[in-house]
Amino acid sequence: MSERANMSRQPLFRSFTHSLFMSTSVRVRFAPSPTGPLHIGGVRTALYNYLFARKMGGKMLLRIEDTDQNRFVPGAEDYILESLRWVGIEIDEGQGSGGPHAPYRQSERKDIYQKEAQRLVDEGKAYYAFDTAEELDAMRKRLEEANAPAAQYNAITRMQMRNSLTMKPDDIRARIDAGEPYVIRLKTPRKEEVRLNDIIRGWVNVHSSAIDDKILLKSDGLPTYHLANIVDDHLMGITHVIRGEEWLPSAPLHVLLYRYLGWEDTMPQFAHLPLLLKPEGNGKLSKRDADLGGFPIFPLQWTDPVTGQVARGFREDGYLPEATVNFLALLGWNPGTEQELFTMDELIASFDLAQVHKAGARFDIQKAQWFNHQYVRQRPDAELAPIVQQQAEVAGFTCSAEKAEKIAALLKGRVNFARDIFNEATTLFQAPASYDDAIVAAKWNEDAKRAVTVFRDALRSFEGDFVADTIKNTLGDAMQQAGIKQGKIMQAMRLALTGLGAGPDLMLTMEIIGKGETISRLETALATLVAPAN
């Protein structure tokens, strides 16, 4: 008795403090299930929660919803934490950060849910059910054959099933004492209109007859999502539940639960976010789309601990966190202005739940690439340099920090991904091993040969700083003296130096490879290339 009283005191106390804080402080939570890598849609949900929390000066919580022991995947929780950290979502309270409502892992809060479920049973708002999986199947089959509107365990069918509403009290006690497995089901009212005012969607009405007698507590003693999320949101003082649209159909059930648990006056407000859809075709975005389209739908790379299969991640694919966030933020929300590029602080400043779009958004990786392009070109050269340097070293070249920085400056505006800078820069490390045949045929003629020869000679006697400006002057003067129109021979010059017909600024290219290498490449070209037959 005293133990029981003691147990119920804590939640009551929390409930009281909760209502005190309610009016002054927004508290939101991101509550993923550690069943694998966090989907990019989950990251967006977390982001919207975070933006809202920061905007309102509130708190962002992280709760791990691991009430399904069968679906537990090792490493998934760490993956979630690391993903949020990578995109820059800071957790104020919760798993990994601690806080006054610990533990934040639902599997460690078992007793709390059991007590609340028991309370509902005691108050006649829920009941024990002993039906086996086979009996449930049989019931559904029977109802389907009878063309019942809905094959569900509800106010009508519950009286034909094996539960504490149909069985004798002694029998019930005996079965429980004997350890027979049972679940606790919500006694959903037969006729009742359940209303809910969604921040994004407005009023949503559902008749209770459409809600079945949901299982609240499973036979393994753990709660289902429905019970756990209500109990925790209440105890943790959550003021706004911002989650995916897939929860909208069960939201009325949640309202009912708040009511039955006696917490309706402090019930959080709901906001159901639109879903992320496949780039083309029907349905929601899935891993299959990622494999097919060759793009990531997970924030970080993930290796399945069982199959060893690797799923690509935004981070490993070269997306910058700020680009990922910017892209995600605008997938379903927009401030109504024409601004496209936002820092996290700017997102926070302009974010508004009421402006979240209602319809699902197709996932368009091209837009993500464009955002990445914007952020790559904005990045200081010094920050891009180490990436270039590392790739160069992996490829077997030596590359000074200075050179890497120059390369970054030369190429960052041309690429979508930082790693493509090096891919476009190979001619800056290596003399051409071959020459583009089409360009040779079109541009390598007597004038070109003479131009390259004259320029080489000019460089041999060149003194001073070998930089773009002086190189340009040297080339210009040499061509003028030789009576050659510069425009006519530039592609041949590029061909001689890089073997290619296209590329970044040639003067800067020469500056980066240096005078000696420039002369050497020109000589090699003169020795190797023959003019076409005419």
Next chain:
RNA sequence: GGCCGAUUCGUCUAGCGGUUAGGACAUCGCCCUUUCACGGCGGUAACACGGGUUCGAUUCCCGUAUCGGUCACCA
């Protein structure tokens, strides 16, 4: 199928009774340039359909269609 939700250029979206229906991505063209890009400028391109309400509907209401979600001892 029942229930819930949604529906503006190919895509992301602005619009909240009267607009030449705006922006961005993509696409096309032009300019810039030694080239390819980048960048700049410009073009093509949308209110799902049918009824109402209204002097007037992209906007409000009702149907239809289509799409999405959901109907587990998963979240």
